[in-house]
Amino acid sequence: MDKVVREPFPALFPVPAVMVTSVMEGEKPNIITIAWTGILNSEPPMVYVSVRPSRYSHRLIKESGEFVVNIPSSDQVKVVDWCGTVSGKDIDKFKETGLSAVPARKVKAPLIKECPVNIECKVQQVVSLGSHDVFIAEVVTVHYSKDILTESGRLDFSLAKPYAYCNPEYRLVGVNIGSYGFTQKKS
Numbered sequence: 194m195d196k197v198v199r200e201p202f203p204a205l206f207p208v209p210a211v212m213v214t215s216v217m218e219g220e221k222p223n224i225i226t227i228a229w230t231g232i233l234n235s236e237p238p239m240v241y242v243s244v245r246p247s248r249y250s251h252r253l254i255k256e257s258g259e260f261v262v263n264i265p266s267s268d269q270v271k272v273v274d275w276c277g278t279v280s281g282k283d284i285d286k287f288k289e290t291g292l293s294a295v296p297a298r299k300v301k302a303p304l305i306k307e308c309p310v311n312i313e314c315k316v317q318q319v320v321s322l323g324s325h326d327v328f329i330a331e332v333v334t335v336h337y338s339k340d341i342l343t344e345s346g347r348l349d350f351s352l353a354k355p356y357a358y359c360n361p362e363y364r365l366v367g368v369n370i371g372s373y374g375f376t377q378k379k380s
Contacts, residue, residue: 203229207357207364210273212263213242214294214302215253222294222303224286225250226277228358229325230262238332240314243325249282254328255319259300264310266354270363299333309353311336 208228216222229243240262244251254260265273272290279286287294294303297313304311314330321327341352355366 203360206359207366208359209264210270210356210358210363211242212265212273212276212305212308213244213250213254214261214263214305215250215257215259216302217253217257220253221281221285222287223250223253223281224263224276224290224292224305225281226273227262228360233329239317239329240312240332241327241329243322243327245325246321249280251326254316255326257301258316259302260314260316260328260330261297261300261302261304262312262314263305263308264312264353264355265305265308267356267363267365268354269307270356274363297334304336309338309341310348 209230210226210228211230212224213227213230214222214224225244225248227242227244231241233239233241242254242260242262244254250260272292276286276290279289286292293306295306297304297311300313300315302313304313312332313334313336315333316328316330318329319326320329337348341349343349350366350369357364357366
């Protein structure tokens with residue numbers, strides 16, 4: 194076998210690069226860039242975000258029990274990267290980036306208007322794993338920008354322009370190589 198062996202590290206790639214918004218009573222809303230995130234369950238729809246306890250957003254999410262996953266387009270990669278390099282404890286990231294905080298429907302954390310997809314979440318469980326705490330949350334509302342939908346109302350990925358984090362790089366998600374179940378379809 195012609196393989197190179199490495200010490201254990203989080204080697205999974207690609208992973209989403211998202212901006213998570215949170216807020217609690219008496220605090221300004223914050224944005225944190227998260228790559229340790231994903232889907233956990235279909236019914237009910239559940240997602241997770243993993244956040245270091247030392248991060249400002251950790252306290253906001255833990256105390257409020259809510260957050261919004263804002264999925265950016267590739268046009269927003271610079272702001273996504275910047276939001277992951279500075280602390281919201283000291284800086285108003287909405288003010289500094291020019292992003293618009295708009296009210297969500299079911300949670301107090303705001304949506305980022307400029308992101309094509311926003312997922313409102315309510316925390317169901319917190320699991321401490323070591324360097325990060327995992328916030329397991331139920332999806333309570335999903336928002337799509339109208340301009341990324343087809344005429345039939347489906348998400349058009351070419352308009353949403355998704356990208357992923359491949360440590361330490363951001364990479365475009367590109368060519369469609371198949372659709373779910375294509376191997377079972379008869380020609």
